[in-house]
Amino acid sequence: MLAGVSRRTLIKAAGAGAALAAAGTLPTRLFAQEKLKVAAIYTVPFEQQWVSRIHQAALKAQERGDIEYTATENVSNTDYERVMREYAEAGNQLIVGEVFGVEDAAREVAADYPDTAFLMGSSFKPDDAHPNFAVFDNYIQDASYLTGIIAGAMSTSKNFGMVGGFPIPEVNRLMHAFMAGVKETAPDAKFQVAFIGSWFDPPKAKETAFAQVEGGADVLYAERFGVSDAAKEKGVLAIGNVIDTQSDYPETVVASALWHFEPTLDKAIAEVKAGTFTAADYGVYSFMKEGGCSIAPLGTFEGKVPAEAMALVAEKEAAIKDGSFTVEINDDEPKSS
Incomplete structure (x- = not known):
């Protein structure tokens, strides 16, 4: 990129x-x-x-x-x-x-x-x-949506921080899918959305995430490197994107949407x-x-996500795979709400 x-x-x-x-x-x-x-x-x-x-x-x-x-x-x-x-x-x-x-x-x-x-x-x-x-x-909106379901169930404040690189289709569609998933289990969710203007600037992503935690977010969507570091330091949770970093942040990254x-x-x-x-x-x-995307294993969070949320994830995943449910592809820039 x-x-x-x-x-x-x-x-x-x-x-x-x-x-x-x-x-x-x-x-x-x-x-x-x-x-x-x-x-x-x-x-x-x-x-x-x-x-x-x-x-x-x-x-x-x-x-x-x-x-x-x-x-x-x-x-x-x-x-x-x-x-x-x-x-x-x-x-x-x-x-x-x-x-x-x-x-x-x-x-x-x-x-x-x-x-x-x-x-x-x-x-x-x-x-x-x-x-x-x-x-x-x-196009991993399917997996991003499912991680949103998990994030919504794991949040106490129902306030979510989202840090992206640039507001372009490749990022926007994943953020929107995540937000849609969150609303399945946290319909009253609030979102703080920010873009750092870089594809690889972990320090800037980290500082942006810090500000979102100060703004009340207790789950961060880590579209960029650096966000999970901020979540770890502040004692909040994170949702990964594209790769699996659960082993690097075993007490922080709850789930990740993987691209294959x-x-x-x-x-x-x-x-x-x-x-x-x-x-x-x-x-x-x-x-x-x-077979182009999936949810990473929950690792240390296995059994810690509410059973109702995991049942919904399994239901929606099956529907996605058999074609009876389609995650919306929305390439518009997401906004804080």
Whole structure:
């Protein structure tokens, strides 16, 4: 993810053409018997939540023997296009990354390398002009909603602090889902919503969370690193996002919404190997029914969450998976209330 600059303000509307089926596909030469050469480009460190899940999925595919994997972290937006071209020139058949701040430039690179498949995190949809450029996003609203049910049941003050990076779709939809879940068990809930203007600034996130605790919050939604540290120091609870940090904060993190990038990446690998990779929207593979997200084990909080809340979580999870219940996807900026 882009560090230090709001992605939405940098994305050009020209990339917004929505088309799930592309005009063509990559050349039909099959790679089924080969290890696919895959490269990834990240604008933040490997350990950052969002990127860590992509990196982990790629490492697993490499361990299985499906791919040869190389990656570069901390690539600036101004250098992103150069690194993309270098990886394409090096013969990588699939290039993965997140182009929220360099949307137009990334699509131009894809146009220059039509035989290379690009799978990129993006707020926009694929388009006919770039048949080898597919997009993905972390649509883990299902798991976020379920953690909200738990949070609502664990709060005494019914006041919830929420610290995000930027108010862009990838963050907004998860916050809204969490808030909707909270209201299932705490209908009179109040929310303090803040954005720190960075994807990786734990000290700033921590200070923001401190202020929310001072404002009465006894459960914090930790969309960013640093929030759980604040919760631990202040003796309140936290809900994790994207990764499982329960073992790091055993008395603080009650539950976490996990993102599993494996379904997304494995689908792309299979399509490239089959010669059928197209400009598609891979966002659906983050949905719970596709195995793209889940709730982390409660760890030390097992048995401490009210039974009624856990029964509701089980009921809603089953309904999400069988399609009888759909968590709303709301990309609008959430507000304090």
